[in-house]
Amino acid sequence: MSKIVVDPRKRPRQRRSEATVDAILEAAARILESDGLDALTTNAVADRAGVSVGSLYQYFPGKTALLAELIRRERGALVRRIAATAAKPASNLEADVAAFIDAAVAHQLTRPALARALDFLEPTLPLDAESSTLNANLADIVSAFLMRHGVTAPEQAARDLIALTKGMVDAAGMTGETDHAGLSSRVTRAAVGYLLR
Amino acid sequence: MSKIVVDPRKRPRQRRSEATVDAILEAAARILESDGLDALTTNAVADRAGVSVGSLYQYFPGKTALLAELIRRERGALVRRIAATAAKPASNLEADVAAFIDAAVAHQLTRPALARALDFLEPTLPLDAESSTLNANLADIVSAFLMRHGVTAPEQAARDLIALTKGMVDAAGMTGETDHAGLSSRVTRAAVGYLLR
DNA sequence: GTCTATAAGCAGATAGAC
DNA sequence: GTCTATCTGCTTATAGAC
Structure with a gap:
């Protein structure tokens, strides 16, 4: 981890993007609830959200930013x-x-x-x-x-x-x-x- | 991590061993206090305790067991x-x-x-x-x-x-x-x- | 008993195709 | 915008010498 970044990469304005962001956050929430922080990897979140890691990093510069937004x-x-x-x-x-x-x-x-x-x-x-x-x-x-x-x-x-x-x-x-x-x-x-x- | 083990590998009975175990636990405690859980790696603990990872694993079957004992x-x-x-x-x-x-x-x-x-x-x-x-x-x-x-x-x-x-x-x-x-x-x-x- | 060196695996993060 | 593939670095854990 080069530097910890907490701000979301961008505030999505497109409706589609909002849905993706919501899906990612909800996936993270569900993983936290059911399996705890250790299970919350960027890959697991992307999987659960039905997107790829690449897309996740499109909206969040890192795991920390994701959690911060949550x-x-x-x-x-x-x-x-x-x-x-x-x-x-x-x-x-x-x-x-x-x-x-x-x-x-x-x-x-x-x-x-x-x-x-x-x-x-x-x-x-x-x-x-x-x-x-x-x-x-x-x-x-x-x-x-x-x-x-x-x-x-x-x-x-x-x-x-x-x-x-x-x-x-x-x-x-x-x-x-x-x-x-x-x-x-x-x-x-x-x-x-x-x-x- | 193959399987999570919580029990210490052995209850040390030698005086020397007790000192080593104490040093390891104290090192872990200090790292937790100053840098948090993320910084608590087995290598960091061993370093701080002045022993090698090998020795650490001699007394604790894994990181989890170390924390459990603490x-x-x-x-x-x-x-x-x-x-x-x-x-x-x-x-x-x-x-x-x-x-x-x-x-x-x-x-x-x-x-x-x-x-x-x-x-x-x-x-x-x-x-x-x-x-x-x-x-x-x-x-x-x-x-x-x-x-x-x-x-x-x-x-x-x-x-x-x-x-x-x-x-x-x-x-x-x-x-x-x-x-x-x-x-x-x-x-x-x-x-x-x-x-x- | 303790060390050094290293294997094995995984997470975070990015590049580049589509 | 999204995907797949991949790289890099780090952590856990072990093997084998001393």
């Missing part, structure tokens, strides 16, 4: 979801926290294995500016929300709550738990306990 | 620490939970980068019986403790608390946090909140 999309979806939740506050700390966590749990439980794999993968990738921004956005949204509610050290609290949620949800996913409501309420208990004690 | 030792130390804490209960739920978490935080903050790397690595390794047992032990200790205090669904609660702690401590370590007491008290707040709400 994370970007996933994280983007989560951030949008959380942002939407933040947009309609109940002005009651506990209810709002519950709503946030519900959104996060719903997101992570949609494709638990994928979400987990990407959570573990993320810290190992050299994040480009856009992905870092997405993460900062998430922390900022939560932090701003906490500050509005008069929580002390809102930034640290935001980091802690995100970490706590990630930890619990990833672990639950690993044991095959699918009870969205139950998990959500347990995480909320911990989060509210953190905030109100 | 996890075994780390996990063993943590479990012993937690077990020791469990042995002297204060018979007050909150104080006992705080003691558990303090022990866990102390353990994870000793070598944060290593602890994190192994936490992430563990789910990707085919665990042998001994390691699985260690993890079960940890959950069992916490679960038995919770049951004694009349907590409902103690097994689920144990899993949740372990996950919550792991998530928060790993994240804190990643941001370079070293304030043991502060972190410990924040995690305890979340844990007690989970239990008492």
Whole structure:
């Protein structure tokens, strides 16, 4: 690997190209889910996507870029979801926290294995500016929300709550738990306990 | 890789051999800490340990076995620490939970980068019986403790608390946090909140 | 027991035909 | 734009000398 490149080679504008990119990303996602990172080779992804390696490299300059884009999309979806939740506050700390966590749990439980794999993968990738921004956005949204509610050290609290949620949800996913409501309420208990004690 | 083998080739009984094994494991740990999993090749480990690859393979049948042993030792130390804490209960739920978490935080903050790397690595390794047992032990200790205090669904609660702690401590370590007491008290707040709400 | 040298295999990446 | 074929480099693992 000469140099690690994270940006996609080009932002496809043709409809056909978009479909190809989507197929490649979806293939990568499925391999991650079923066989883990070690099985995710560029050849395996191309095979699964029904294209050749050559085509893959047409759209992604390397394996890292492929993974980065996957994370970007996933994280983007989560951030949008959380942002939407933040947009309609109940002005009651506990209810709002519950709503946030519900959104996060719903997101992570949609494709638990994928979400987990990407959570573990993320810290190992050299994040480009856009992905870092997405993460900062998430922390900022939560932090701003906490500050509005008069929580002390809102930034640290935001980091802690995100970490706590990630930890619990990833672990639950690993044991095959699918009870969205139950998990959500347990995480909320911990989060509210953190905030109100 | 022909077949994944997890057991060490032999349990060294000679003093010299023990030293070699320790050197190899420590070298692997340091590489994990400083450069991550990708940099952990058998050659790199042997180099850093001051032995040749040949010697490495004398003691470990493969890279996987090396990592498995590293996890075994780390996990063993943590479990012993937690077990020791469990042995002297204060018979007050909150104080006992705080003691558990303090022990866990102390353990994870000793070598944060290593602890994190192994936490992430563990789910990707085919665990042998001994390691699985260690993890079960940890959950069992916490679960038995919770049951004694009349907590409902103690097994689920144990899993949740372990996950919550792991998530928060790993994240804190990643941001370079070293304030043991502060972190410990924040995690305890979340844990007690989970239990008492 | 430990070393050096090397075999074997594979992943990432590219060139060039169509 | 996409494919096939191929190259290069690296990693795991072993053989055989000392």
